[in-house]
Amino acid sequence: SYVLTQSPSVSVAPGKTARITCGGNNIGGNSVHWYQQRPGQAPLLVIYYDGDRPPGIPERFSGSNSGNTATLTIGRVEAGDEADYYCQVWDSSSDHVLFGGGTKLTVL
Amino acid sequence: EVQLVESGGGLIQPGGSLRLSCAASGITVSSNYMSWVRQAPGKGLEWVSVIYSGGSTYYTDSVKGRFAVSRDNSKNTLSLQMDSLRAEDTAVYYCARVRAYTSSWYFDYWGQGTLVTVSS
Numbered sequence: 465s466y467v468l469t470q471s472p473s474v475s476v477a478p479g480k481t482a483r484i485t486c487g488g489n490n491i492g493g494n495s496v497h498w499y500q501q502r503p504g505q506a507p508l509l510v511i512y513y514d515g516d517r518p519p520g521i522p523e524r525f526s527g528s529n530s531g532n533t534a535t536l537t538i539g540r541v542e543a544g545d546e547a548d549y550y551c552q553v554w555d556s557s558s559d560h561v562l563f564g565g566g567t568k569l570t571v572l
Numbered sequence: 573e574v575q576l577v578e579s580g581g582g583l584i585q586p587g588g589s590l591r592l593s594c595a596a597s598g599i600t601v602s603s604n605y606m607s608w609v610r611q612a613p614g615k616g617l618e619w620v621s622v623i624y625s626g627g628s629t630y631y632t633d634s635v636k637g638r639f640a641v642s643r644d645n646s647k648n649t650l651s652l653q654m655d656s657l658r659a660e661d662t663a664v665y666y667c668a669r670v671r672a673y674t675s676s677w678y679f680d681y682w683g684q685g686t687l688v689t690v691s692s
Contacts, residue, residue: 495676499617506666506682507609507617518680550617554676559630561607561619561677 468551468564475570482538484567486551489532494553496534498527501566502547510549511536538569546571574598574681576667581686588657588690594650594667594683602645605670607679608652610663610688618663621652622670635661657690664688 469487476482486496496514499507509518511527514534524539538545551564580592594606608620621631621641629641640653650667664687668679 495678497676497678499679501617506684507679508682509678509680512671512678512680513676548616552617552678554678556676559622560632561609561622563617563619566616 466553466555466562468553468562470549470551470564470567472565473568473570475572476538476541477572478543479540482541482545482569484536484538484549484569486534486536486564487532488534488553491532491534491553492530494529496527496529497552498536499550499552500545500547501550507550541569541571543571545569574669576669576681576683578665578667578683578686581665581688583689583691584657585692586658586690589653589655590657590688592652592654592665592667592686592688594652596648596650596669599669599681601643601648601650605672605677606641606643606650607668607670608641608650609666609668609679609682610661611666611685612660612663615663620665623650624672654688657688659690662688662690 498511500510501507514529515527526537548566550566575597577595607622623629623641638656642651664685666685667683669681
C-alpha cells in the first residue's frame with residue numbers, strides 16, 4: 465500500500481524558512497494537501513492541491529510537489545507556526561485517504 | 573460560517589458500542605462528502621470513513637464491518653456507529669467536510685473532535 469513519509473521533527477529559528485517534506489513513490493503524480501495542527505486544536509488546512517492557499521492562510525505558506533517529494537515551505541517563521549504538520553493524498557484506486565505521519569515544527 | 577460540532581464520545585468497555593454525532597451549520601451535510609478522521613493519543617491523523625452525497629460509504633480496513641457512517645438529513649447531522657470497539661479505537665474523532673474533485677480530495681472544515689476511550 466502507498467506510504468507517505470515525513471521527518472518527525474524540524475527546527476528553525478524565528479524569521480528563517482522552514483521546509484517540511486513528504487515523501488512517497490511518484491508523489492508528484494498525486495495532489496498533496498497540508499494541514500497544521502496546533503496542540504489541543506483540530507487540524508487546519510493550509511495548502512491544497514500542492515500549492516494553493518485557502519482564504520486566511522498567510523502568503524508565507526507555500527507548497528511544491530515533484531518526483532518523490534512534496535514540500536511545505538513556511539517563510540519568515542513565527543512562534544505561532546509551531547505545530548504539527550501533516551501531508552495528505554487521496555488514493556483513487558481505493559477511495560481511501562492517506563496521511564503522512566506528521567512533522568513537529570519547533571521554533572527555536 | 574461553517575461549524576461542525578461532534579458529540580457522543582466517552583469511556584466504553586472493549587466490545588461495546590458508541591454512536592458519535594456531528595451537527596453541522598453553514599453547510600448541508602447531505603449535499604457534501606463528509607468524513608470521520610481520528611487521532612490516537614500522541615499519534616498522527618488516520619482517516620476512518622466517508623459518506624458521499626449520493627450515499628455511498630467507504631471505510632479504512634481496520635474498522636470495516638464494525639463502524640457505520642450515516643446522516644440524518646432532517647437534523648443536518650453526520651453519525652458514526654461504532655460497534656465491537658477495541659482498545660486501539662481509542663482516539664479523538666473529528667468530523668470533516670470533504671472537498672472532492674476527480675483528481676483528489678481534501679478536508680476544508682473540521683470539528684473540534686470528541687474523545688473515545690476504550691478501556692476496561
